[in-house]
Amino acid sequence: DIQMTQSPSILSASVGDRVTITCRASQTVRDWLAWYQQKPGKAPRLLIYKASTLESGVPSRFSGSGSGTEFTLTISSLQPDDSATYFCQQYDNSRTFGQGTKVEVK
């Protein structure tokens, strides 16, 4: 199984801050990586696929980068609505999710 590890587990930042979440894979997943946002009581929402491609309708302040085993999700200017938990997911070999990063907006 490919293990996905996210850091940090919790992140607290202010409105307007630049925020970065890291996701590491236990072996290469090439660029077969997606990012999701989940708010309490809701299903996850796809933000980014193929490591860096923004899903339609997702604000441009979200961006993804990386390949192989290390990936990042960046929010360029944090907004109150970005308060949520973010998950990475590899789909190179089966499908596995990271444990999540909770983002709190001060």
Added chain:
Amino acid sequence: QVQLQQWGAGLLKPSESLSLTCAVYNGSFNDYYWSWVRQSPDKGLEWLGEIKLRGMTKYNPSFKSRVSLSLDTSKNQFSLRLTSVTAADTGIYYCTRIIRGMDVWGPGTTVTVSS
């Protein structure tokens, strides 16, 4: 806009089988993979498996002996069956569409396994 609606029994006893169904509205059924994902506080998000037209299936090896997916193209529905459930199978089960990532999700069904 594609929508997924899901249903099934929410309370099971250990050793029973979990059965959930997901209906696809306002979109093509034939061109995508359809999957099930569950979420629990202990294990987080777990992919159980996926299915495409003509019954092409892929399963999570961790569940392979207990999980099966099926689809009913006449009704635009797909289903999950998980046998021999235990308390560890308690969680929220989501159906999803897969094209690039999992781009459409159902609202989730809470399943509790308790004696």
